[in-house]
Amino acid sequence: MAGLGSSPTNSSQFEAENAPDWLNATSGEEPAFDLASLAEAKVESQPEHFEPELELSPATEASRQESSPIASQTGNDDSILSMDMPDWLAGFTSNDLAPAKNQTGSVGDNPDDIAPASLPSWVQAMRPVEAVVSGVGLGDDEQFVEKEGPLAGFRAVIPALDGGATTHKSKIYPIKLISDDIQQSQAALLDALLKSEGVAKKISSKSKPAANRISRWVVAAVLFLAVFIPSLLGTQQLAIPNESTSDLRDFRQTIFELNADAPVLLVIDYQPALAGEMEAALSPVLDDLMLKGARLTFISTSPTGSLMIARMMEWMLPIHSYQQGEQYIDLGYLPGDAAGIQVFANNPEQTKRHDGMDGYFWNSPPLAQIQQLSDFAALVIVTDNPDVGRIWIEQASPRLAGKPILAVISAQAEPMLRPYYDSGQITGIVTGLSGGAIYEQNQTEQSQNRLKLARTYWDTYGLSLVAIELLIIGGSSWSLVKGIIARRKEKKVEEA
Numbered sequence: 179m180a181g182l183g184s185s186p187t188n189s190s191q192f193e194a195e196n197a198p199d200w201l202n203a204t205s206g207e208e209p210a211f212d213l214a215s216l217a218e219a220k221v222e223s224q225p226e227h228f229e230p231e232l233e234l235s236p237a238t239e240a241s242r243q244e245s246s247p248i249a250s251q252t253g254n255d256d257s258i259l260s261m262d263m264p265d266w267l268a269g270f271t272s273n274d275l276a277p278a279k280n281q282t283g284s285v286g287d288n289p290d291d292i293a294p295a296s297l298p299s300w301v302q303a304m305r306p307v308e309a310v311v312s313g314v315g316l317g318d319d320e321q322f323v324e325k326e327g328p329l330a331g332f333r334a335v336i337p338a339l340d341g342g343a344t345t346h347k348s349k350i351y352p353i354k355l356i357s358d359d360i361q362q363s364q365a366a367l368l369d370a371l372l373k374s375e376g377v378a379k380k381i382s383s384k385s386k387p388a389a390n391r392i393s394r395w396v397v398a399a400v401l402f403l404a405v406f407i408p409s410l411l412g413t414q415q416l417a418i419p420n421e422s423t424s425d426l427r428d429f430r431q432t433i434f435e436l437n438a439d440a441p442v443l444l445v446i447d448y449q450p451a452l453a454g455e456m457e458a459a460l461s462p463v464l465d466d467l468m469l470k471g472a473r474l475t476f477i478s479t480s481p482t483g484s485l486m487i488a489r490m491m492e493w494m495l496p497i498h499s500y501q502q503g504e505q506y507i508d509l510g511y512l513p514g515d516a517a518g519i520q521v522f523a524n525n526p527e528q529t530k531r532h533d534g535m536d537g538y539f540w541n542s543p544p545l546a547q548i549q550q551l552s553d554f555a556a557l558v559i560v561t562d563n564p565d566v567g568r569i570w571i572e573q574a575s576p577r578l579a580g581k582p583i584l585a586v587i588s589a590q591a592e593p594m595l596r597p598y599y600d601s602g603q604i605t606g607i608v609t610g611l612s613g614g615a616i617y618e619q620n621q622t623e624q625s626q627n628r629l630k631l632a633r634t635y636w637d638t639y640g641l642s643l644v645a646i647e648l649l650i651i652g653g654s655s656w657s658l659v660k661g662i663i664a665r666r667k668e669k670k671v672e673e674a
Contacts, residue, residue, distance in 0.1 A: 397649055403645075404638075404641040404642045405641075407641075408638040412634070414633060414636070416637050416641070418616065420616075420620070422617070422620055423616075425596075425609075426606065427606075428606035429463075429605070429607060430606070432584060432605050433467065436555055439471050439472065440555035441473045441545070441553065442467060442472045442473070442474055442555055443477065443551075443558070445477055445557070445559045445560060446480075446487050446560050447478050447479050447560065447562075448560060448563070448588070449482065449562060450486065452562045455562075456586070457489075457490060457631055458632040459587075459610055459611065459632070460490065460560050460586050461628075461630075461632070464490070468498040469498070473505060473546075474500075474505065474507075475506070475509060476508045476509065478510070478511055484508060494629065497628065497629060504543055507539065507545065510530070519574070520573045523551050523574045526551055551574060552578050552579035552581060556583075557574055557578060557581065557584070558584045559583065559584070561585075561587060561588075562587065562588040562590065564587075564594030567585060567587060567595050568594070568595070571583060571604065575603055582605040583604050584607075584608075585606070585607045592610070611632055611636070611639055615633065615635075615636050618633055
């Protein structure tokens with residue numbers, strides 16, 4: 179290692195052999211251009227404050243010559259500059275790469291005195307305005323530096339507005355309400371009304387005239403006599419009409435056309451308050467069905483429906499030898515309203531399968547060979563509620579496959595359900611006590627031992643209607659007489 183470092187000749191030869199071709203090719207040729215003239219031109223093109231020439235210290239110059247293999251071979255800088263160099267390196271001399279001296283004569287004595295460099299135009303455009311203006315024309319607000327907050331250390335970040343925000347003293351408004359005489363009078367009237375609301379008024383007790391009390395007792399006595407006397411005496415003096423309407427004739431004709439031992443589904447859905455009217459209309463229908471030996475199946479969408487069925491069958495069983503579970507069966511309560519009716523119409527066996535006491539329904543004789551709703555010979559809807567009747571008609575009609583639908587309804591439900599008869603969705607209708615009485619009147623001679631509830635109630639029903647009509651006529655006449663008397667008294671007072 180020491181031998182290699184002590185032989186400069188060998189080192190120069192080794193470097194010359196390993197040098198690039200373009201460097202070896204120019205070792206003995208003259209330079210194609212004058213480097214000295216180019217250096218002078220470059221110096222002249224620099225700004226006035228640029229000092230291209232620096233005197234290097236002897237130690238710096240010696241270290242650079244020792245570190246340059248070319249300098250150790252040639253011995254001076256002229257031999258380096260005489261070589262053919264690339265374009266990017268040909269424009270520089272050794273003086274261009276030397277640091278500039280300051281005015282004191284030494285490099286680095288004053289770090290603030292740095293020679294300005296030649297910057298491209300795009301770099302000069304990025305310089306801040308303060309570097310060009312050098313503080314000229316800046317106001318006191320723009321030179322202010324934030325000392326606290328999120329903008330601490332920044333200067334003139336938020337520009338000041340020209341003129342600034344002007345402040346003025348707020349206007350003083352009076353507390354007293356300014357109003358004219360009309361407004362004052364209206365306010366006083368409102369105050370008087372509010373005060374009068376808190377004062378209790380004395381109610382003068384007016385004695386009822388004796389005539390009013392007498393008239394009320396008369397009305398109550400007439401109604402009681404008309405209702406209870408025919409019921410207690412069991413009179414049958416009032417005649418029942420013999421001519422039946424078309425809906426009642428169609429109902430009876432459908433019952434007569436049923437086969438013996440035909441399965442019939444009866445929907446019992448009425449409230450106990452209307453039991454008298456509904457039982458009088460239903461009893462002749464049950465008489466005809468039991469005389470034909472029909473297998474009856476009862477169901478109800480009302481919680482009290484099972485009680486109404488039991489009450490009705492207690493009256494019918496002494497007349498007809500029917501046994502529960504053999505000739506008739508009660509499926510009980512069907513919950514769910516419209517949804518329950520729809521499910522039962524689609525699959526009755528799966529909807530009502532078991533009874534808590536009698537076990538499986540569909541093994542009993544009344545439901546033999548019944549698997550779907552269309553297996554019943556007819557559907558009889560007994561209800562006082564037009565909505566229940568409408569739901570049963572709309573939900574069961576598509577599943578009956580053309581089987582007849584009959585309706586036993588109250589007088590108040592007739593206006594809502596009669597359109598279904600007019601459209602042909604219902605085959606026949608029995609309406610209230612009058613319909614049941616006419617149905618009983620048109621029964622055959624073999625039915626003399628029937629229940630005939632409608633005939634029992636008919637005199638009470640008829641006499642009550644007569645009493646109500648008389649009370650209306652009497653009350654209207656009394657009001658008319660009182661009005662005439664009052665007007666005559668007023669006329670005498672005016673004449674006096």
